[in-house]
Amino acid sequence: xxxxxxxxxxxxxxxxxxxxxxxxxxxxxxxxxxxxxxxxxxxxxxxxxxxxxxxxxxxxxxxxxxxxxxxxxxxxxxxxxxxxxxxxxxxxxxxxxxxxxxxxxxxx
Amino acid sequence: xxxxxxxxxxxxxxxxxxxxxxxxxxxxxxxxxxxxxxxxxxxxxxxxxxxxxxxxxxxxxxxxxxxxxxxxxxxxxxxxxxxxxxxxxxxxxxxxxxxxxxxxxxxxxxxxxxxxxxx
Numbered sequence: 524x525x526x527x528x529x530x531x532x533x534x535x536x537x538x539x540x541x542x543x544x545x546x547x548x549x550x551x552x553x554x555x556x557x558x559x560x561x562x563x564x565x566x567x568x569x570x571x572x573x574x575x576x577x578x579x580x581x582x583x584x585x586x587x588x589x590x591x592x593x594x595x596x597x598x599x600x601x602x603x604x605x606x607x608x609x610x611x612x613x614x615x616x617x618x619x620x621x622x623x624x625x626x627x628x629x630x631x
Numbered sequence: 632x633x634x635x636x637x638x639x640x641x642x643x644x645x646x647x648x649x650x651x652x653x654x655x656x657x658x659x660x661x662x663x664x665x666x667x668x669x670x671x672x673x674x675x676x677x678x679x680x681x682x683x684x685x686x687x688x689x690x691x692x693x694x695x696x697x698x699x700x701x702x703x704x705x706x707x708x709x710x711x712x713x714x715x716x717x718x719x720x721x722x723x724x725x726x727x728x729x730x731x732x733x734x735x736x737x738x739x740x741x742x743x744x745x746x747x748x749x750x
Contacts, residue, residue, distance in 0.1 A: 556736075562676075615736045621678065622676040
């Protein structure tokens with residue numbers, strides 16, 4: 524099983540700041556089969572990025588993903604008020620599908 | 632617009648059973664694999680089970696194998712999860728999710744249904 528470790532657990536930031544979130548895999552994620560999701564309380568998760576770097580339909584350009592192998596990042600440029608949420612990564616290269624524990628981006 | 636609506640959650644005693652349903656609309660349901668993903672209290676998301684578009688192939692995380700059964704009725708655009716021998720650690724919000732055509736990641740999710748296993 525591929526274990527995904529996200530760091531840090533929580534970040535306190537102000538609107539307008541930029542942030543880079545980390546997702547590290549316990550073994551290589553083949554074909555960069557890594558996705559990122561945004562989750563707000565009481566709402567369904569939202570797909571942001573797949574294939575490590577491809578934005579999903581309707582996702583603003585301020586969200587970008589990068590990385591390969593075991594190290595992946597999600598960058599949010601100039602945080603908007605609606606971006607404060609929990610962000611989770613998921614690998615889909617190997618069964619079982621696994622998610623990271625999430626990084627909470629909260630308002631400072 | 633794709634819409635997924637879960638139902639069937641509730642409070643159940645350890646060892647009990649529940650059947651979750653997910654009604655889908657706005658898509659050609661039988662063309663897509665579907666999955667159940669859960670989030671326990673204070674925990675991250677966790678994949679539970681998936682089923683191919685035809686229903687011929689099913690997949691489970693080890694912790695639910697032999698206890699949970701995923702199925703679908705393409706004539707009713709509905710996904711199911713039969714949960715038997717429930718344990719306290721199965722307590723979670725259960726989400727129905729559509730699998731993307733390019734791989735086993737999830738592009739549409741329901742709002743979730745809460746399953747609480749407690750005596």
